[in-house]
Amino acid sequence: MNQTIHLIYFSPTGATRKTVTAIAQGLGTGKVLHHDLTRVREGIDLTLDEGIAVIGFPVYAGRVPELFLQRIERLQAAGMPVVIAAVYGNRAFEDALLEMADVCRAKGFSVSAAGAFIGEHSYATDSHPVALGRPDRDDLGRAVEFGTLASRAAADPSRREPQIPGAFPYKERPPLGGAAPDTDEGLCTLCGACAEICPTFVIEVGDAVRTNAAGCIKCCACTRVCPPGARTMNHPSVAERRQMLVDSCSRRKEPDFFL
Ligand SMILES: Cc1cc2nc3c(=O)[nH]c(=O)nc-3n(C[C@H](O)[C@H](O)[C@H](O)COP(=O)(O)O)c2cc1C
Structure with a gap:
């Protein structure tokens, strides 16, 4: 379909950016606008009323990163369709998609589709590999396919919003701060x-x-x-987590679509 595609994302280590870019390829042939909120001092201040939006973020502790929520606080939509993409490090995405779907509805988006994709874990190293090199070619192919399915869902007014997994109240966020490289x-x-x-x-x-x-x-x-x-x-807390991830989350997971 030929429509403006707004890619709105947060992606410190690049897995989310690659994933949403592939989703955009599947969505259609329209103009793609990148709203990269990874390194901005001010959040986005925009009301969208035309085209389709893709909102992408990495899963942090089973949730949407708080910083990204702050950076999209002033984003609004006038009934626009949105496609949600959570990218996680092969452990779990827990309440992150549900949380973002709730946020999007409150902003005036209608949720057409949601997907959970896998990206190299932020804590992965060569000696402690967790989803190293992902998203890989297969993942990006699935992301294009997801974009095509999401575009069809968005174009069909008779469709109900998808059932998105997760629980409310959402998983509690662990305290941040104090540990750094x-x-x-x-x-x-x-x-x-x-x-x-x-x-x-x-x-x-x-x-x-x-x-x-x-x-x-x-x-x-x-x-x-x-x-x-x-x-x-x-930091010892991260070193411990890294070992847990290698021990328990090394088996390859695949993307999940909710349409
Ligand atoms: C603070 C923090 C918390 C994370 N929590 C999770 C998690 O709950 N589940 C998971 O599978 N991956 C988790 N990850 C890994 C990221 O979701 C994953 O590496 C993602 O691909 C990063 O995306 P980006 O490359 O776009 O920054 C976490 C990473 C960080 C830094």
Whole structure:
């Protein structure tokens, strides 16, 4: 279908961006507008009344990241269809899709479809692989297919909104802040790539790298982008979680569609 496609997303390590871009391919041939809210100081301030929106985000602790909810607080829609995509690290997506469907309805969207997709886990490393390299070719193919199905659902006014799994009250969010990646000063070249990618602007690079751990969301974008590999997430709480993920979440999961 030929219509404007609004991609609205948060994606610190890129899996969500790849997934929503593939969904857009399946949705049709219209103009694709990217509203990338990963690294913005102000949230989006927009009322959509034409085309179709895709809202994509990584699952954090079975929920929608709070920061993304803040950044879409002033997004509204006048009865527009929306397609929701949650990207999770091969553990579970729990209440995240339901939460976003509730948020979207309250904003004036009609929910046409929701999908849960898999992306490399933010805490994954080569020695502790969890969904490494995902979304891969198969995942992106499924995302295109999902976009096509969602486009058909959105065009059919007789369809009911999909049943979306999840529970209310949603899973409680664990407290954030206090844990952040470390910098190995022997390896660091002070290039500033970590500060440039951080979605919460908590890294400062001068004669050393300083991180305000209180504002870190543990997304690990800085560890992925660091050219000499000087940034690593070694906090004991994350190291423990990483081992649990390897032990319990190594079996490949596949995308789920709710249409
Ligand atoms: C703080 C935090 C919490 C996470 N919680 C979950 C979770 O509950 N379930 C899961 O499967 N993956 C979880 N993940 C992994 C991300 O959902 C996954 O890595 C996703 O692909 C990241 O998307 P992005 O590349 O677009 O940033 C979590 C990651 C972080 C940083």
